[in-house]
Amino acid sequence: MNILFITDNFPPEVNAPATRTYEHCKEWVRQGARVTVITGAPNFPQGKVFDGYKNKLYQKEVVDGIQVVRVWTYITRNQGFMRRTLDYLSFAFTSFLAGLFQKADVIVATSPQFFTTWAGWALSKLKRKPWVFELRDLWPESIKSVGALNDGKLYQFLEKIELGLxxxxxxxxxxxDAFRKNLIERGVDKNGISVITNGSNLDLFTPPPNGQTDALKAKLGISDKFTVGYIGTHGMAHALDFIVDSVYEMQDANIHFLFIGDGAEKENIRQKVEKYKLTNVTMLDPVPKNDMPLYLSIIDVSLVPLKKSDTFKTVIPSKIFEAAAMDKPVLLGVDGQARKIIEKYESGLYFNPENKADFIEKTRLIADNKELYKSLARNCRRLATDFDRKKLANEMLEVLSRV
Incomplete structure (x- = not known):
């Protein structure tokens, strides 16, 4: 089977969409499928092309058996609605052109970003091949939820296109499952929907030798600290400004906060940390995907926050599964689907999104109650095993085969 996969993000980018696509495609190749991925030059989230790559019209490489076609796009930093829209539209156009010359028995287009699916739809019509919409974000609803788009004519126009796709x-x-429920309530045939959740890469996320962990802790000056870590995009949706405000109010030098990553809000977060003169906050640049297990090993708790919005009750951040694979409990500020998983497996504590008092209370509880912490950490293994990425990739491959 020839699978043509269209995605705006792919390694060496390290965000959740890039990781999910790569790990699924790698497993499909191992199962005997021929997989071609169309993507752009890696640049997320800084909007700068990674070393060793160029923003060329067309270039090819092979990554772990995956045929990767990289196309030109209008590149901009992950901020500003209009510029990002131009970025997304340019990829939709160039990925469509490149897709015309690729073999395909089935076409997969993934969102976000939303315009990628336009290319999948158009290629499906011209090639007369089936196409699959991989839905990882309710766009444009999620854009509205962070205040980047209001509920006007543009939103209504984009929503009509969304339903048409x-x-x-x-x-x-x-x-x-919440996305599935949302689609069914809006009139989409339930028989044409299959849920494949995010999961844990149990091959990559394994604890490194203690010597490496201890050395990195010493280097960062957190050897004797209870460390709460956030590793990922510093974007509008992640409510990290709220976290910094809460840290300032908490005034607990024994609890250290480690922020690793980049994004549209990183500089604003950095300025707030400096304004408050917080000595128990460390901010680091993004790290390569293969180094993430080491950095997860130096934290005690993985912080997973999002803004308070009904839209985010439908999402399950991939950070949950990465932390679970490393036996790290989650401090979760996301209601809905994600909360159900954490509470079912008793692998972390939930706090009400953007509620300072609750965040401070739960942070102190997980840091001070050693028996509770040990219990939560033990339960992480069962969560990670139940959401093994390889198993989920094979489930998706079965769906593509039926399509």
Missing amino acids: YDSADHIIPNT
């Missing part, structure tokens, strides 16, 4: 797809693969 759902109807035209031969199958839809959302990554949460």
Whole structure:
């Protein structure tokens, strides 16, 4: 089977979309499929092309058996609605052109970003091949929820296109049950939907030798600290400004906060840390995906926050599964689907999103109650095993085979 996969993000980018796509495609190749990925030059989230790459019209490489085609896009930093929209539209156009020359028995287009699916739809019509909408974000609803788009004519226009794409797809693969429920309530045929959640890469996320962990802790000056870590994009949706405000109010020098990553809000967060003169906050640049297990090993708790919004009750952040694979409990500020998983497996504590008092209370509880912490950490293994990425990739491959 020839699978043509269109995605705006792919390694060496390290965000959740890039990771999910790469790990699924790698497993499909291992199972005998021929996989071609169309993507752009790696640049997320800084908007700068990574070393060793160029923003060329067309270039090819092979990554772990995956045929990767990189196309030109208008590149901009991950901020500013209009510029990002131009970035997304340019990829939709160039990925469509490149897709015309690729073999495909089935076409998969993944969102976000939303315009990628336009290319999948158009290629499906011209090639007369089925296409699958992989749904990882309810766009444009999620853009509205962070204040980047209001509920006006543009939003209504984009929502009509969104529903049209759902109807035209031969199958839809959302990554949460809540997304599936949302689609069914909006009139999408439930028989054309299969949920494939995010999961844990149990091969990559294994604890490194203690010597490496201890050395990195010493280097960062956190050897004797209870460390709460956030590793990922510093974007508008992640409510990290709220976290810094809470840290300032908490005034607890024994609890250290480690922020690793980049994004549209990073400089604002840095300025707030400096304004408050917080000595128990460390901010680091993004680290390569293969180094993430080491950095997860130096923290005690993985912080997973999002803004308070009904939209985010439908998402399940991939950070949950990465932390679980490393036996790290989660301090979760996301209600809905994610909360259900954490509470079912008793692998972390939930705090009300953007509620300072609750965040401070739960942070102190997980830091001070040693028996509770040990229990939560033990339960992480069962969560990670139940959401093994390889198993989930094979489930998705079965769906693509049926399509």
